[in-house]
Amino acid sequence: MPDPHLYAWLQERYPATFPLERAAIKPLKVNIHLDNLAQHPKLDIDELRRALACWCGRPTYLRAVQRGGARIDLTGQAAGEVTPEQAAYATERLQWLAERAQRRRAAATKPVEKRTAATPAVDIPPATPALARIPSRPILTLKRRAGT
Numbered sequence: 001m002p003d004p005h006l007y008a009w010l011q012e013r014y015p016a017t018f019p020l021e022r023a024a025i026k027p028l029k030v031n032i033h034l035d036n037l038a039q040h041p042k043l044d045i046d047e048l049r050r051a052l053a054c055w056c057g058r059p060t061y062l063r064a065v066q067r068g069g070a071r072i073d074l075t076g077q078a079a080g081e082v083t084p085e086q087a088a089y090a091t092e093r094l095q096w097l098a099e100r101a102q103r104r105r106a107a108a109t110k111p112v113e114k115r116t117a118a119t120p121a122v123d124i125p126p127a128t129p130a131l132a133r134i135p136s137r138p139i140l141t142l143k144r145r146a147g148t
Contacts, residue, residue, distance in 0.1 A: 006051045016076025022060045027071045027086075028052075029079035036074060059097060065090035 011018045017032075019025060029035070033048055055061060068087050073079040 003047055003051070006047055007055075010051065014074050014076075017072055017074050018055065025058075025060050025064050027061070027065045027069070027082050028056065029071045029073045032074065039074070057093075059094060062090040062094050062097075066094065 007018075011020060017028065033045070033052055036048060037043055037045060065082055066087050068082045068084075070078040071080040071082060
């Protein structure tokens with residue numbers, strides 16, 4: 001999960017690109033992380049990638065890509081178009097998310113099987129003493145030293 005402070009920073013610094021309102025979300029420019037790193041070289045690239053992956057994996061964002069149209073850069077200006085392949089991928093991803101949610105709901109509503117308590121085993125013979133198990137083995141004993 002990405003750092004929530006980075007999310008808040010992105011939304012504060014680039015409100016046109018990372019809007020708070022779901023209806024205003026638009027597809028981002030391809031490789032927008034490079035623009036962000038060029039303007040802010042101290043950003044942790046891994047944390048930024050996690051934040052952008054989370055942003056772009058949201059159903060709201062995927063629906064925006066599915067609709068197609070212009071992609072936007074950090075300033076909110078047009079920077080390319082959504083290709084038909086990208087729109088098709090967004091459709092597949094949305095379908096997969098819906099199926100996963102359905103499987104999770106079904107698993108959550110599945111009745112739990114009633115478990116029965118374990119029954120103790122009564123036909124197991126009692127353990128024999130260790131010495132009786134190996135009759136040919138000599139018994140070793142240790143002598144204590146005087147004074148210990």
